[in-house]
Amino acid sequence: MTNAGNFKLTTRGDREIVMTRTFDAPRNLVFDAFTKPELVRQWLLGPPGWSMPVCEIDLRVGGTYRYVWRKPGAPDMGMGGIYREVLVPERIVATEKFDQAWYPGEAIGTLLLVEQTGKTTVTQTVLYESQEARDGILKSGMETGVAASYDRLAELLTRGLEKRASKS
């Protein structure tokens, strides 16, 4: 649990969401964990109860990937896209689109891995076609998205609510 708490979720401009997290492992291992299906399906699961029966990755420029999540009693949730840039083991750019897209157009996801003294910082960026698309992400609970300035908002909410709590 040493890494818990270094997770950051922020927005950049109107259309981007940026997530960063540091892992206590060298970059080549982290890259494998993000790109080898047998490894991805062990961790990219979301809320409890979901499994990942489909995880196909053809890691080359122009290659596709496809993920499907399943939970008994709930409709399957799938997404996929096409790789636009692949630089092993540091950078991947790919399109991404959920099957039940609640936002218009595609999004572009960038995965960046930077290693420093044996630890790897992962930055995941999602660029949506429009601000409406990004803000629309929040209609579902599990995707890589939150609406405008929510991180800044979350911060001030926490501060503000604490202040209120201490006043009353």
Place this chain on the structure above:
Amino acid sequence: MLQTFRALAEPNRLQIVELLLAGPRPVGDMVDELGLRQPQVSKHLRVLSEAGLVDVRVDAQRRIYTLRSAPLQELEAWLERYRRIWESNFQRLDALLDDMKANEKKQVRKKPQTKR
């Protein structure tokens, strides 16, 4: 919830909420600080009010706005849920990476590096 998000997605309205976090304020005050015209500020306040984010009371000639914390708490709970989902993904990944590191070490021990 969605109404709260929509109301706050507009940068000026978010700024109004930030101002009100410090305490109740009259409209005129906010007009000065935001650098917007009064009708614009009033329009934003109306949206915030419809979303249940602010309350208004009239004090002499002034309309004083106060933040309501319920929708903000709901929003915070939503964000927290979202973070928890990703954090649980990442904690599983931490454990997986530990296994991978251990496996790598084992393999190195089994197969001492040969000279090429």
